[in-house]
Amino acid sequence: MFKNIIFKRLIILILISFSITFGVYAFLEEETGQLDSIPNFDEIIPLVDSNKYSHLKSDALATNQQGFFDEPIEILTVYGTVYLDPESLAFQVVNNNGYIWSSTINENVPGLPNTFKRRARSAIILESFNTGVTSFALTEENLYESNTEIELTLITNGFHALITFGRSGIQMGLYVTFGLDSIHVEIPYEEINESGVFKISSIKVYPYFGAVLENQIPGYVFLPDGIGALVDYKLTDPLISTNYQKEVYDRNIGYNLVSNMNTFLSGGTRIYAPVFGFVHGINQNAVFANITSGSEYAMINLYFPARTRGFTTVFSEFVYRKTYRQPIDKVGNTISLLQSFSNQMDIKIEYTLLENEDANYVGMAKTYRDYLDLESYESQYDSIPLRLDAIGIEKNKGLLFNQTTVMTTFSEFRDITLDLNSHGIDYIIGNFSGFTKRGVTWSAPQYENISRRLGSKNDLESLQEALSSLYFVTEYLKASNQSSGYNQYFDLAKKINDQLYTYLSGTDTKYLLEYHAVQSIMNKSIAKLSDEPIDGFAIESMGSLLYDDFSNKKYLPEAILMYQELLSNIEKDIALYDVNSYLWKSMDLYYDFPMYSSQYITFDDTVPFLSIVLSGSVQLFGPHANFYPYARDELLRLIDFGVYPSFVVTQKSSKELQETGLEAIYSSKYDDIKKSILAYYDFVDGALSSVIGQRIVDRQVITNGVIQITYENDIVIYVNYRETPFTQGSLIIGAKNYVIKDLNA
DSSP states (O other): OHHHHHHHHHHHHHHHHHHHOTTEEEOOOOOOSSSTTOHHHHOOOOOOOOTTSOOOOOOOOOOOOOOOOSSOEEEEOSSOEEEEETTTTEEEEEOTTSOEEESSOOTTSTTOOHHHHHHHHOSEEEEEEETTSTTOOEEEEETTSTTOEEEEEEETTEEEEEEEOTTTOOEEEEEEEEOSSEEEEEEOGGGOBOOSSEEEEEEEESTTTTOEETTSSOEEEEEOBTTOEEEEOOOOOTTOOOOEEEEBTSOOTTSOOOSOGGGOOOSSOOBOSSEEEEEETTTTEEEEEEEEEOGGGEEEEEEOGGGTTTEEEEEEEEEOOOEEEEEOSSSOOEEEEEOSSOOOOOEEEEEEEEEGGGSSHHHHHHHHHHHHTOOOOOOSOSSOOEEEEEEOEEEEOOSSSOEEEEOOOHHHHHHHHHHHHHTTOOOEEEEEEOOSTTHHHHOTTOOOSOOGGGOOHHHHHHHHHHSSEEEEEEEOSEEETTOOSSOTTTSBOBOTTSOBOEEEOSSOEEEEBOHHHHHHHHHHHHHHHTTSSOSEEEEESTTTOOOOBGGGTBOHHHHHHHHHHHHHTOOSEEEEESOOGGGGGGOSEEESOOOOOOOOTTOOEEOOHHHHHHTTTSEEEEEEGGGOSSHHHHHHHHHHHTOEEEEEEBSSOGGGGTTSTTTTOOOOBHHHHHHHHHHHHHHHHHHHGGGTTOOEEEEEEEETTEEEEEETTSEEEEEEOSSSOEEETTEEEOTTEEEEEETTO
């Protein structure tokens, strides 16, 4: 029956496409009974425009706002002539458009105080702690500090400077070299000397490179906040009193007194990749910055005009030390201490100079994609995948005894899968959580024996055969106090103040494990489970959680290397959740892909930078669609960004999850959400099935609320977020709908 409906819809689609324009396809909502009972899908509500969308930008010409330095040193490089100010180490270059890129501001702006000019011109701004006083007072220096010495040496395609700061006496080396289309900046750790009482807190590198005075230059700053964000250059707004500053890969969680780490949250979404950029004239001139070393301790800063004498600037900062509070008794008294050792890193930043059609956030995404050198994937299916997460066993505390609830057995999950197959969804990636006797919440980190309450091994084999792929969901960084397989006295990681990383919930307490325990437990578990009839592992936390193991003197760079090594040793497929860039090459599937930026009031646009980077290389799956407040807009966003739908399902009602660690799941019973699964999947598949395994090569805003996405196979998807149809020539897009066009048709 359903196949007949699909066939009829296909015929109608073909007829509609020829009536609009040759080679154009649009989603058609037929009254099938499948869609008419889903109000948050069918109802067309007005578009509430905000910075969660992308907007049309000005195409105004960017003109040079400053001339060359007075009496610079001219350095001949493969890029061309570099103009260097030897006193501040500021540089200028000219691109092929004749546009001057400068690492500093125009000093001729009236009213700027000399102190600000010197700070803005300096290649390095150093902050250091004075250990000679008990308060560890912070001192800031730039290259104009009295008694600062610079030993400048010209090298091939650039220069090297040995800097000794006048007040602190701290010494460091700076290398700047120029390639065919790039600038490389490096501060090697081995060239840093801080033998006196001053110890480095942080280093800001070329903090005013590309800075713009108010809105004198058309363009924007790109931030890797969430999926991606843009901030337009604009006039000074006195209401914006706080600059943007975020640590790459989220807040460092090792320096706090928080007793429940579940409450130690970042404001908004985090930074997934160590990059940023700025555009001077859309499709004219741009710079894309990529922190290729030292990102574990990096921060991205965006200074707004109200705080910087009218200038907007974006730059990276690197943290070498922090102060922290150390408990001294059980009453809660603490003292302030300074990190006794330095975070070890070689700072390396690559600035790529982009021009013309690449001088925008899409060009930045393609540049980063080329740098990562991600492999493309191929699919044996003509339809998109559906991520389907099933919950098996969950535990909770009873009055006298712990209670066990079996939400879905292997056979029941198989039946759900076969039912969806019968309705035309053939490509289903199943993820089964809670497959041990301790259930979803209490199992971590030990996963070895499958609970027979879920069914026999034959049942599991039948489930695997029904699904396209079957993954077991596991967690190896966090250990539940209701589980086993680890020693609570010797295997738990600690913060710098000797406190445990503790996560409290209503049903259990979890702790972060020491690195050696993670390795031992994970290797043992994977070896045991690999004999089961499954296709891979969906591993929680590892993709997003980075922490220091201070008691064993193991730090963030070693954590990343450990993760990469552990994952490389797994022979089966790997799915990770909410994943930072250092593990993108280590996974096969990306779950819970970020769909928004932080949407701070200072942001102007949300853009799919991350999905453009990963398109065609990794299958991306969004958060569970069970909980969409207004599905239509969220599904259009999936299509716009090239992301596939996800659902969590159970055989029993989600009411059974109340008073468990999964009580936030309020709608999961398959019989209740079946119509939504079919409708949502059909809507997204109608668009994205034409571009499976293809990379996004361009994305344009036709008008606010209407987006054009172009793929490398010459398929163009038009998305209309507006509540009214959009017409442009022969192109007609229905309200809250999409159209597909094949440029080769």
